[in-house]
Amino acid sequence: MEYGEEFGPGAADDITPNKILDMLVERAKTRGANGLIGVRIYRELDANKRPVWQASGVAVKFEDVPLESGFQSANNQ
Numbered sequence: 001m002e003y004g005e006e007f008g009p010g011a012a013d014d015i016t017p018n019k020i021l022d023m024l025v026e027r028a029k030t031r032g033a034n035g036l037i038g039v040r041i042y043r044e045l046d047a048n049k050r051p052v053w054q055a056s057g058v059a060v061k062f063e064d065v066p067l068e069s070g071f072q073s074a075n076n077q
Contacts, residue, residue, distance in 0.1 A: 017041045020055050033059035 020041050028036055039057035046052045 015053055017053075020053055024055060024057055028059035031059055033061050035060045035062055 021039065024036060024039065036057045037060055039055070041053065041055045043051055043053050
């Protein structure tokens with residue numbers, strides 16, 4: 001996700017850490033990455049006391065790993 005990207009009002013109500021991880025993976029794939037490192041996902045209150053999700057991580061590309069076989073996580077079932 002782009003830095004500072006936001007969802008509309010109420011959109012965060014059904015968001016889970018797994019959904020955010022899925023979004024990060026899909027965004028990284030569009031940039032040619034086949035891995036994520038240093039992923040951090042947490043929820044906090046913004047300045048108006050509304051709950052918001054924060055996520056960060058680094059998209060990486062490992063040369064000897066095909067894009068299709070990368071991205072192994074608890075979400076891949």
